[in-house]
Every structure is written in C-alpha cells, then in structure tokens.
C-alpha cells in the first residue's frame with residue numbers, strides 16, 4: 001500500500017536512488033521498486049532496502065578509508 005495516498009495501484013519499475021554522504025552524492029541506478037500509479041511514490045521492498053543499506057555502508061567505509069586511513 002502506498003504510504004502517501006494509500007492506493008494499492010502500483011507497478012514494478014526501476015528508479016535512481018540518491019543519497020548524500022559527507023561531501024558526496026551517491027546515486028544507485030536502476031534500483032527495482034514499486035511505483036504508485038496514483039501519486040508516483042516509490043516504494044522499496046524490504047530486501048531491496050537491505051541491499052541499498054549494504055551498498056551505502058560499503059561506500060561509506062570506502063570513503064572514510066580514503067579520507068583518513070587511521071580511523
């Protein structure tokens with residue numbers, strides 16, 4: 001169910017997911033999602049959210065490692 005308009009009218013789609021970390025903006029392209037056909041709200045399945053978090057953690061660790069190697 002859509003969290004914004006409570007419609008059940010959703011379609012499978014892909015979207016670009018962006019987030020900011022420190023001075024970086026990280027974009028993950030073609031993330032599978034469900035898109036509400038009424039209001040356009042994008043929903044991620046639980047497993048997709050977990051994968052996004054895992055990727056975000058990996059990138060965060062890489063960036064921190066590169067910025068100051070003695071954390």
Ligand SMILES: [Zn+2]
Nearest residue numbers: 002005036039
């Ligand atoms: Zn909606």
